[in-house]
Amino acid sequence: MRAQFVLSEILTGLRRNLTMTVAVIVTVAISLALAGSGLLLRKQVNLMKGYWYDRVEVSIFLAEDVTEAQRDSIQDDLQALPEVERVEYESKADAFIRFKEQFKDSPQLVENASEDALPESFRVKLEDPEKFDVVASAFAERAGVETVLNQRELLEKFFKVLNGLQLGTLIAAGLQLLAAAFLISNTIRVAAFSRRRETGIMRLVGASNLYIQLPFLLEGAFAGLIGVTLAVSLLAGFKVFLIDKLLRTSITATAFIGWDAVWAVVPVLLLLGVGLSAVASFVTLRKYLRV
């Protein structure tokens, strides 16, 4: 039967070109693992944004010489703002407790600090974190206010770094994919050359184009598929060892991506890997296996 014939052609073809096939598989696997990491990183960033933006507050630090009346009026005005969800006052004593808690691992720092060095503040939770400007413009210049600090801005800097990292990963993945495409194309060229006798006879006896090219296409796609499988295993490995075993246990301040995110990436990688090899093979074959 035809299917059996084609299948045996694929396997002999892959075996004949073993070193090249391995090179293709490894390149595809690495490039796709990188691409997958980039996609997962983005999901992680989005997850962290959601998690932390829910919790960020605007801090209004009060000046050293703030009067009681000033403080009370600031609090009243804050509570009157429709954008404000909740206002909490943090006294110097509260701030010091929090400071001690935050830096409990560095006792020297705590010893050298005193309650007086820390400013009192209002912790403001906004209905919509985007509305920071309303609060900032209303209170920054006000008597008794030292500074208005938006935690979100700090986070944004952090996310900018993560986004840069993600972009870098995706660019590296793209370059790797390009290399993989060239490698596949080269492999097919070598395979076509080593089988020119067979393909020449096939052409002469009137085998269809598809029939002549299919084994090469499938070879490329098959190698791509193994590459995808390896890439998915690598990602699953990352998830288990890096995220679940290491990060999740040491960093509790955020949520981490679950298996659903990993599975969601699989079809993308599959499409990318198999599609890439098929396209690279196809283009090469059009050039080197013309009827």
Place this chain on the structure above:
Amino acid sequence: MIRLDNVTKSYPNTPKPALASVDVEVDKGEFVFLVGSSGSGKSTFLRLLLKEESPTSGSVHVAGKDLARLSHWKVPALRRTIGCVFQDFRLLPNKSVFGNVAFALEVIGKHRQQIAKVVPEVLDLVGLEGKADRRPDELSGGEQQRVAIARAFVNKPMILIADEPTGNLDPTTSVGIMKLLDRINRTGTTVVMATHDAAIVDSMRRRVVELDAGKVVRDQARGVYGYSK
């Protein structure tokens, strides 16, 4: 069956055309020798019939089809109506005699039962009964060419093209091959054979078309090889 109308074929970067205003018509069931020195255009002639090349001008008709109008994807169907035999046999060294002939049917999608039935028949026809399991390198040159002929003929083509089929064989073996081609011709298959072998052409007394520098200089029924050489 085959008609070339005013066919000219020029290759890029060569000043003289390989074929110049060639008009040849071959009827169904004919046996035609294509003779001429190397570079006279014999191979180009044969390649045009297979649509491996397209003419620069003029038209080529094969089996009732105008090859210029034949779309790219129909070329395989054309080639299934044409069997090809070459000087260098072009067998697959890692396949048996049976495998080599069966390969031609496998790659056009024939079923295994049919292959198992047809291949032994054609091996009998070419005189290779009992040698189905041999490898090409275990066979003599003449036997290898018989395998190639079996492969070309197994699909019952309307036309058999032979490009110097006896070029690598000694005279006695060549006679055997010619007898075989003659037998195939008698089944109604049109045979076009390019050759250098004057003795064969002279003994067969079939139609001879002589090419010289791309032009038909002689077209003779029941001809001989030629005057020179």
